[in-house]
Amino acid sequence: MHAPLPDSHYVVNREAGGEERLDTALDPTAQADVAAVVMHEGMAHVCLLTPAMTLVRAKIDMQIPRKRKAFTSQHEKGIQRFLDAVSAAFLRHVNFNVIKCVLIASRGFLKEQFMDHLLKYADAQGKKVDNKVQNLISDGYVEFFQITTDQRAKFMLTHSSSGFKHALKEVLEDPAVAIRLADTKAQAEVKALNTFFELMSTEPDRAFYGYKHVCMANKEQAIETLLLSDSLFRSQDLATRKRYVALVESVREQNGTVLIFSSMHVSGEQLSLITGCAAILRFPMPDIEDEALSDEEHP
Missing domain, CATH: 3.30.420.60 (eRF1 domain 2)
Known part of the structure; x- marks a missing residue:
């Protein structure tokens, strides 16, 4: 040596x-x-x-x-x-x-x-x-x-x-x-996922899924609970992994809760059906859906 x-x-x-x-x-x-x-x-x-x-x-x-x-x-x-x-x-x-x-x-x-x-x-x-x-x-x-x-x-x-x-x-x-x-x-994860689906029915402006929608909410420091599938961190694409790591760190810096779901548990399987990325917001943000639709109409 x-x-x-x-x-x-x-x-x-x-x-x-x-x-x-x-x-x-x-x-x-x-x-x-x-x-x-x-x-x-x-x-x-x-x-x-x-x-x-x-x-x-x-x-x-x-x-x-x-x-x-x-x-x-x-x-x-x-x-x-x-x-x-x-x-x-x-x-x-x-x-x-x-x-x-x-x-x-x-x-x-x-x-x-x-x-x-x-x-x-x-x-x-x-x-x-x-x-x-x-x-x-x-x-x-x-x-x-x-x-x-x-x-x-x-x-x-x-x-x-x-x-x-x-x-x-x-x-x-x-x-x-x-x-x-x-x-x-998975107890905390199951409870959060149930809350998410309930909000989608009762307060849809506080429950969004998909990386794009979630990031828009994060920019406004609106995320109370971030729900992510662990499969996202096993992606073959390094850029994808870094993207979700950055999202996790940002939400935690804003005192949000981050829950990582096991893809081997039924709750993780359910989350994967809606992209594996979802968020419960602190307050309603109806503009997120409108902005997303606007982006799709004007690529």
């Missing part, structure tokens, strides 16, 4: 949109929208799942006394310490502002036992936190350690053969889990 020459200057060119991918690389947890706990008595892994990787955030490995007639209480105390440790790790690492689904997997009834223990543990910890400490808790992490009713709906209990990390693979291969994850990940 050669050392760089003195006073050498280097220029690094990054493709448009690369900043977002760089941010993801620096903090992959920002893209982790699924949390998972795989466990058996004495062993648990608390993981965060991104589209590209599994991040182990905590490993709990504890010796639990065997359950014997004369030592039942020791066994129960060991289980309680173990569940306390897993609960503490879970609350430390799971951000419900990002997480859309939580998988709790074990053999037998340990998963149900842990779920019940987690809720009680979170409630008990919340009561211990005074007002000064509450103000220091990061936004998004279980507020005051409480798990709300809405957050409880994100949990799914399922089977795993063990608490080792590799058991997560069999959990994710379960058809029921796969369906739940697909629907959960």
Whole structure:
């Protein structure tokens, strides 16, 4: 390897949109929208799942006394310490502002036992936190350690053969889990698409699709929610990809919401039927349709 020459200057060119991918690389947890706990008595892994990787955030490995007639209480105390440790790790690492689904997997009834223990543990910890400490808790992490009713709906209990990390693979291969994850990940997208189609019927001047119409709305900073199919970013044409990356960045700069639809999900298929590019506007813009028609009449 050669050392760089003195006073050498280097220029690094990054493709448009690369900043977002760089941010993801620096903090992959920002893209982790699924949390998972795989466990058996004495062993648990608390993981965060991104589209590209599994991040182990905590490993709990504890010796639990065997359950014997004369030592039942020791066994129960060991289980309680173990569940306390897993609960503490879970609350430390799971951000419900990002997480859309939580998988709790074990053999037998340990998963149900842990779920019940987690809720009680979170409630008990919340009561211990005074007002000064509450103000220091990061936004998004279980507020005051409480798990709300809405957050409880994100949990799914399922089977795993063990608490080792590799058991997560069999959990994710379960058809029921796969369906739940697909629907959960697309939840915001499905809701936005339903809103879009509803507006097309009730307030058509706030719902437009097609790159041309959407760009016209964007120039007026009118886009509240941008809906795009991920297939647009896989186009063979580099100019097309850059065009949509620029659109995404512009909408975000104007504090608009950007939703990327998976073409593998039914919501993405529906969006693709209307060009794969649509927008819900902050306010009506009837002139968009008129200008588009005028352009077609006078090319």
